Amino acid sequence: MAARAAQMNPSVIREILKVTERPEVISLAGGLPSPETFPVEAFEQACARVLQTDGRAALQYAASEGYGPLREAVAAMLPWDADPAQVLITTGSQQGLDLIAKILIDAGSPVLVETPTYLGALQAFTPMQPQVAGLRCDDEGAVPDDLAAQAAAARFAYLLPNFQNPTGRTMGEERRRAVVEVAVRTGLPLVEDNPYGDLWFDAPPPAPLSARHPEGCIYLGSFSKVLAPGLRLGFLVAPKAVYPKLLQAKQAADLHTPGFNQRVVVEVLRDGFLDRHVPTIRALYRSRRDAMLAALEREMAGLGVEFGRPSGGMFLWLRLPPGIDAGALLAQAVARGVAFVPGAPFYPAAGDARTLRLSFVTASVEQIERAVAALARSLQDALQQRHG
Numbered sequence: 344m345a346a347r348a349a350q351m352n353p354s355v356i357r358e359i360l361k362v363t364e365r366p367e368v369i370s371l372a373g374g375l376p377s378p379e380t381f382p383v384e385a386f387e388q389a390c391a392r393v394l395q396t397d398g399r400a401a402l403q404y405a406a407s408e409g410y411g412p413l414r415e416a417v418a419a420m421l422p423w424d425a426d427p428a429q430v431l432i433t434t435g436s437q438q439g440l441d442l443i444a445k446i447l448i449d450a451g452s453p454v455l456v457e458t459p460t461y462l463g464a465l466q467a468f469t470p471m472q473p474q475v476a477g478l479r480c481d482d483e484g485a486v487p488d489d490l491a492a493q494a495a496a497a498r499f500a501y502l503l504p505n506f507q508n509p510t511g512r513t514m515g516e517e518r519r520r521a522v523v524e525v526a527v528r529t530g531l532p533l534v535e536d537n538p539y540g541d542l543w544f545d546a547p548p549p550a551p552l553s554a555r556h557p558e559g560c561i562y563l564g565s566f567s568k569v570l571a572p573g574l575r576l577g578f579l580v581a582p583k584a585v586y587p588k589l590l591q592a593k594q595a596a597d598l599h600t601p602g603f604n605q606r607v608v609v610e611v612l613r614d615g616f617l618d619r620h621v622p623t624i625r626a627l628y629r630s631r632r633d634a635m636l637a638a639l640e641r642e643m644a645g646l647g648v649e650f651g652r653p654s655g656g657m658f659l660w661l662r663l664p665p666g667i668d669a670g671a672l673l674a675q676a677v678a679r680g681v682a683f684v685p686g687a688p689f690y691p692a693a694g695d696a697r698t699l700r701l702s703f704v705t706a707s708v709e710q711i712e713r714a715v716a717a718l719a720r721s722l723q724d725a726l727q728q729r730h731g
């Protein structure tokens with residue numbers, strides 16, 4: 344085995360999901376979009392149209408950069424003047440993270456991440472053997488002073504400004520300006536991951552970091568949360584200086600992202616489909632977020648729990664009272680019929696064992712209410728044991 348194989352770890356979440364996938368357990372653990380939102384009929388029609396009109400090209404090998412009309416559609420969707428030539432279609436944005444790791448990280452390279460951060464990014468970076476350093480974070484993500492202090496040696500900072508996975512937090516306008524100012528001043532490259540930006544509930548989030556500083560950012564986007572994750576369709580937008588190397592890494596990884604899927608999505612996107620479809624996802628997820636917040640207010644009253652109030656996305660972050668370990672609580676919660684993901688694995692180094700992540704999008708309102716009540720009861724048990 345190569346040394347890097349020893350660095351690879353099973354996804355802690357996938358391991359937890361195996362334990363919690365019992366039919367009687369309501370899972371708030373997974374990171375899955377709600378399948379009710381998948382536009383199956385639109386895909387049915389689009390698949391037929393692609394096969395009828397362009398079937399042979401759709402089933403042939405294709406360009407590594409991606410299908411031209413999809414690259415153009417992606418560039419047109421972005422809120423800055425992005426050139427389709429800088430768009431690389433990837434097999435999910437997860438592949439974008441893997442390609443970035445391959446071209447930017449040497450063994451020992453310092454890489455900056457938020458604390459906590461997206462676990463899948465840590466999984467993508469780790470085989471390249473970086474020194475992952477956590478940035479000091481608050482309710483808006485990375486604190487600019489700390490970013491500046493750690494910028495000099497770092498290869499890049501990996502940032503999630505919108506409805507972050509796992510915390511649900513969002514960077515405000517001022518914070519974005521300050522972060523970009525640090526990047527411009529220090530030359531620190533930014534990797535901006537934005538799979539959740541369209542899933543806002545109250546108002547759209549401020550413009551992406553990449554819109555303010557495109558030459559210093561690699562931007563990652565995805566169709567997983569606005570159409571369907573099974574497509575495995577994502578994209579990155581990269582400056583000219585790094586695009587050719589990302590493309591070569593892409594060629595080595597899988598030659599190209601399936602041309603059939605790309606054509607089908609171009610068909611689905613016609614006539615402003617997302618403008619009609621995404622608001623339905625927002626409405627569904629907003630109602631479930633509201634139900635979860637109301638249930639938490641009610642059930643957790645007086646238990647010393649802190650929780651975020653995400654204004655979009657899929658996740659809510661919760662901090663348990665002192666002395667309660669989320670990993671230990673999980674077993675009690677599963678016994679009472681609810682599963683969540685402990686927060687510690689999302690940290691680059693020793694994690695906060697009192698934190699946990701709840702998804703509010705896949706369970707119904709009624710299930711959310713039962714699940715939060717069960718979680719509160721398991722916490723009450725744990726608090727009694729702590730005092731006992």
Ligand SMILES: Cc1ncc(COP(=O)(O)O)c(C=O)c1O
Pocket residue numbers: 374434435436437438461463503508536538564565566567572575576577
């Ligand atoms: C922050 C973040 N980045 C990237 C991904 C990967 O998404 P995909 O590969 O489906 O585009 C996810 C998936 O949950 C995510 O939460």
